[in-house]
Amino acid sequence: MYYIGIDLGGTHMAAGVVDENGHIYATAETPTQAKRPYAEIIRDMAATAKAAMEKAGVAEEQIESIGIGIPGVADTDGNVIFCTNLGWRDIPLRKELQQYIQKPVYIDNDATVAGWAEYQAGVSRGTNSSVFLTLGTGVGAGIVINGHIWSGRHGVASELGHTTIVKDGVQCTCGKKGCMERYCSATAIIRMAKEACAVQPENAMMTACGGDAEKINAKVVFDAAKAGDPIAANVFEEYIQYLTIAVNNVVSFLDPDIIVLGGGVSKAGDFLLNALKENMPHYLMYPTLPMPELALASLGNDAGIVGAALLGRV
Amino acid sequence: MYYIGIDLGGTHMAAGVVDENGHIYATAETPTQAKRPYAEIIRDMAATAKAAMEKAGVAEEQIESIGIGIPGVADTDGNVIFCTNLGWRDIPLRKELQQYIQKPVYIDNDATVAGWAEYQAGVSRGTNSSVFLTLGTGVGAGIVINGHIWSGRHGVASELGHTTIVKDGVQCTCGKKGCMERYCSATAIIRMAKEACAVQPENAMMTACGGDAEKINAKVVFDAAKAGDPIAANVFEEYIQYLTIAVNNVVSFLDPDIIVLGGGVSKAGDFLLNALKENMPHYLMYPTLPMPELALASLGNDAGIVGAALLGRV
Numbered sequence: 238m239y240y241i242g243i244d245l246g247g248t249h250m251a252a253g254v255v256d257e258n259g260h261i262y263a264t265a266e267t268p269t270q271a272k273r274p275y276a277e278i279i280r281d282m283a284a285t286a287k288a289a290m291e292k293a294g295v296a297e298e299q300i301e302s303i304g305i306g307i308p309g310v311a312d313t314d315g316n317v318i319f320c321t322n323l324g325w326r327d328i329p330l331r332k333e334l335q336q337y338i339q340k341p342v343y344i345d346n347d348a349t350v351a352g353w354a355e356y357q358a359g360v361s362r363g364t365n366s367s368v369f370l371t372l373g374t375g376v377g378a379g380i381v382i383n384g385h386i387w388s389g390r391h392g393v394a395s396e397l398g399h400t401t402i403v404k405d406g407v408q409c410t411c412g413k414k415g416c417m418e419r420y421c422s423a424t425a426i427i428r429m430a431k432e433a434c435a436v437q438p439e440n441a442m443m444t445a446c447g448g449d450a451e452k453i454n455a456k457v458v459f460d461a462a463k464a465g466d467p468i469a470a471n472v473f474e475e476y477i478q479y480l481t482i483a484v485n486n487v488v489s490f491l492d493p494d495i496i497v498l499g500g501g502v503s504k505a506g507d508f509l510l511n512a513l514k515e516n517m518p519h520y521l522m523y524p525t526l527p528m529p530e531l532a533l534a535s536l537g538n539d540a541g542i543v544g545a546a547l548l549g550r551v
Numbered sequence: 552m553y554y555i556g557i558d559l560g561g562t563h564m565a566a567g568v569v570d571e572n573g574h575i576y577a578t579a580e581t582p583t584q585a586k587r588p589y590a591e592i593i594r595d596m597a598a599t600a601k602a603a604m605e606k607a608g609v610a611e612e613q614i615e616s617i618g619i620g621i622p623g624v625a626d627t628d629g630n631v632i633f634c635t636n637l638g639w640r641d642i643p644l645r646k647e648l649q650q651y652i653q654k655p656v657y658i659d660n661d662a663t664v665a666g667w668a669e670y671q672a673g674v675s676r677g678t679n680s681s682v683f684l685t686l687g688t689g690v691g692a693g694i695v696i697n698g699h700i701w702s703g704r705h706g707v708a709s710e711l712g713h714t715t716i717v718k719d720g721v722q723c724t725c726g727k728k729g730c731m732e733r734y735c736s737a738t739a740i741i742r743m744a745k746e747a748c749a750v751q752p753e754n755a756m757m758t759a760c761g762g763d764a765e766k767i768n769a770k771v772v773f774d775a776a777k778a779g780d781p782i783a784a785n786v787f788e789e790y791i792q793y794l795t796i797a798v799n800n801v802v803s804f805l806d807p808d809i810i811v812l813g814g815g816v817s818k819a820g821d822f823l824l825n826a827l828k829e830n831m832p833h834y835l836m837y838p839t840l841p842m843p844e845l846a847l848a849s850l851g852n853d854a855g856i857v858g859a860a861l862l863g864r865v
Contacts, residue, residue, distance in 0.1 A: 318841070366704060380805075382696055389806025390680060391841035399836050400800040404717050404793070411836045479718070486714040490804055491694075492703025522713050522725045527632070527705035 238301040239293070241286045241340075242546025244347070245307050247271055247322030250278075252285040254293035254300075255546035259358025261539060263293035271323045276333060278323070283337030302341040302549030305330065306350030306541050312392045315344055321410075343548035345388060347371075347541060349395055351534070352379020353386055354544030355497050360535040364494035368487050369534070370397065372502035375410075376418035376483075379544075380491070386548075398422070402482055417486075420479035423455040423501050429472045430458045441466035459505040477512045484513060485520040488528050499534030506533060552615040553607070555600045555654075556860025558661070559621050561585055561636030564592075566599040568607035568614075569860035573672025575853060577607035585637045590647060592637070597651030616655040616863030619644065620664030620855050626706045629658055635724075657862035659702060661685075661855060663709055665848070666693020667700055668858030669811050674849040678808035682801050683848070684711065686816035689724075690732035690797075693858075694805070700862075712736070716796055731800075734793035737769040737815050743786045744772045755780035773819040791826045798827060799834040802842050813848030820847060 315331025352369025406415025629645025666683025720729025
């Protein structure tokens with residue numbers, strides 16, 4: 238049997254035909270054009286899925302189920318509660334999609350889906366419990382407990398990016414202050430770097446950006462820090478302090494087998510992972526506390542399609 | 552069948568004979584005398600359990616298993632990893648106890664045990680997932696997911712009191728700074744009240760304590776706030792802000808069916824619960840987010856024995 242995975246993003250949607258081992262046979266992609274009525278977007282989701290099936294030479298009868306990763310939150314009845322990038326609130330996604338393809342439809346948050354992909358076919362395969370953190374524009378998370386996705390009673394669990402780590406801290410896009418994603422996302426690194434450059438503009442980050450602080454991104458900061466620039470190293474150090482707090486909060490809360498770092502920031506690789514590992518003992522309840530394995534995500538962009546597809550794999 | 556529950560505290564240990572519905576048939580109690588060698592303490596635990604069995608008229612053959620709630624953390628092999636009040640590190644509690652009573656022995660953190668009691672026989676009975684917060688000298692927590700206790704891979708999960716909510720905040724006894732229990736425990740309320748009284752000593756809290764700020768406890772603060780004292784009301788308001796952050800972090804992380812407040816602070820009852828409920832929408836990701844039920848613990852001091860006993864109830 239095969240599974241369809243759809244990765245619904247704010248700018249593009251991608252669909253893929255996937256087998257039970259997470260192997261992708263074919264994919265198709267379409268612009269989301271987020272401002273359209275939701276019915277049109279969902280119609281195109283079905284069309285993109287069918288295009289991927291055609292490319293893969295797989296018939297509808299061979300499809301077990303369809304899974305969708307959304308940049309938002311869905312309830313257990315297949316409705317999207319909210320999806321900020323698309324401006325969606327209470328959208329009957331499952332029901333609409335089943336007009337075009339009569340298969341079971343599973344929907345979950347995109348970070349949850351990526352964490353599920355790592356559990357089914359990536360770095361956390363073979364574990365019993367895992368927490369996946371996607372460190373990108375924001376911070377998302379995916380929780381697996383006893384081999385099952387945990388999305389909570391109302392589907393709104395694993396929003397770790399919106400746990401508070403700094404009371405009255407930096408204003409978050411969600412309306413609250415001091416949310417973890419304001420300190421642990423790529424956006425946070427850029428903010429910290431810009432703040433540092435405003436005070437001390439003579440540094441390798443500014444050189445790399447031709448003197449334009451607006452061009453700073455997370456990679457610029459990591460590259461400069463790796464190369465030994467002291468200002469960039471301070472920014473990196475500041476970021477690691479916050480990331481360690483966030484990761485320790487996961488340990489203190491759930492103590493899973495493994496905590497996986499994904500998203501754009503995780504492309505810094507071992508430079509990031511090793512700094513985090515070295516700093517962890519300072520934030521644990523006591524330095525020798527047994528703690529989860531820390532690892533980098535292994536599936537990259539495929540995780541969205543693979544994880545969505547395997548939502549249907551019981 | 553019957554179960555033995557042992558509530559091991561820093562000053563007293565209590566044992567009880569409990570049935571599968573959480574009904575207590577008899578209890579016995581002994582001073583812990585924490586400074587003794589652990590072997591003596593564990594010998595007395597067995598003796599206290601046997602005293603409770605004798606009072607209940609229950610023979611050893613009728614006992615299914617023994618459960619123990621400890622003010623610390625145990626691993627899955629029955630060893631106590633640490634237990635600060637008793638000065639224990641890596642103590643083979645299960646093995647020692649089985650020298651005296653040859654029954655299966657289950658050990659878990661006292662807050663986890665109290666949360667399990669509420670799930671099995673109290674306010675969260677009939678739910679699928681719950682997070683219990685014990686707001687006392689410190690803050691402990693008990694997590695139930697899909698009807699099972701979640702203690703993590705290494706037994707160190709649900710230490711919510713030691714998640715960070717204020718980076719570089721108040722020094723915690725654990726060595727870190729800004730831990731949640733520094734802001735949400737009875738100890739935190741007392742600290743906040745003392746700070747307020749140092750600035751404005753003319754208030755109902757000081758009156759209630761005969762002018763001695765050292766006598767302030769959580770009840771004094773709540774009583775004065777309820778009676779309309781403006782200084783106490785400010786302290787209460789400050790506390791509620793932090794408690795709301797902590798509770799919202801539970802929602803954003805796990806979104807359980809129910810979040811239960813226990814421990815000494817929860818004796819403030821509806822005055823506390825209603826203030827929390829009113830404040831929650833300001834801290835959720837958005838104000839109408841579906842959220843867990845919030846409730847007060849229902850079992851009081853019995854929860855320690857009942858929950859420990861029912862650790863053995865699969």
